[in-house]
Amino acid sequence: MISDTGNITQITQQFQFLQQAERDFQQSFFERASKIDLPADQPICHQGTECTHLALVISGSARVYKLSENGREITLYRIGPGESCILTASCIMNGEPFPAYAVSEEPIEAVLISTADVIRWTDQTPAWRNYLFNLISSRLSxxxxxxxxxxxxxxxxxxxxxxxxxxxxxxxxxxxxxxxIASDLGTSREVVSRILKDLEQQQMISTARGVINICDEQRLIEKSRENHYERPQAPDP
Incomplete structure (x- = not known):
């Protein structure tokens, strides 16, 4: 239960669906929800675990990623204030285990909603249902x-x-x-280091430990647009 007036005001301002919902739902939401705080770099979900709650992020950020057999990461998306995890929502709806990993990147404040409430409110409350579906649509794209x-x-x-x-x-x-950067792009650290060195030699960037400085933004933009997509050629008939 969330009863502190300051928390209720903060959460209502962060999540527009609460402003749009009827008063009965608002009351039920805060009676049923709980609030948690997580430190940075805290594992949140592991692949294969059961999803028992849906977290709505008030502040901070989390990263959702896949991990290959050889240990390479690929970032699927990040979750920031006012957002939630669409994979968790999907797993709750389908009764399936979590298919990825999630970790906090910054200290997080979040609201926890139980599986039963997620399902019930999706069936009964348009404002909540629209919030989830709009989030799923944008994340899927x-x-x-x-x-x-x-x-x-x-x-x-x-x-x-x-x-x-x-x-x-x-x-x-x-x-x-x-x-x-390698984790965000789904490649290896060695590949990223080599490319950054090339960009530095071309004076588009400069690097120091843990820092990259953009020296020539326009050339970097042009670099990103060269041969934008390289789709495979269709086979000869």
Missing amino acids: EVIGIVEEIAFRRVDRRLAGHLIQLGKQSGARIESTHQM
Whole structure:
């Protein structure tokens, strides 16, 4: 149960579906929900585990990823404030185990909703149902985009584009390790290190331990757009 007025106000402001829902649902939501706090780098879910609750993130962020047999990671998506995990929601609806891994990247505040309440509210409450379905729709498009990038786009182009996106969030100085970037792109740390060295030799970036500085954003953008997709040729008839 969440009864603190400050928490209720914060959560209501963060999740629009609560503002749109009827008062009876709002009351039931806070009576049934609980609040948790997680430190950074805390494992949240492991592949194959049962999903017993759905977490709605109030603050902080989590990363959901797949892990190959040889230990290589590929980031599927991140979960930020106002969001939830679509894989968890899907597993709850279908009664299936979690198919990936999840870890907190920053300290997280979250609301926990039980499996029974997730299912019941999806059946009975349009505001809650629309929140989940809209989240699933947007995340599905994002994951499809990742699959297409991995399948059809060269790693050096993807890395250049990834640096541009990181730069939009943090500015020209990007604090990230080679391994973190490799996990986001679904490749190896060695490949990332080699490409970053090439970009540095071309004076598009400069690097230091745990830091990448964008020196020539325009050339980096042009690099990311070269031969944007390399789709396989159709076989000869």
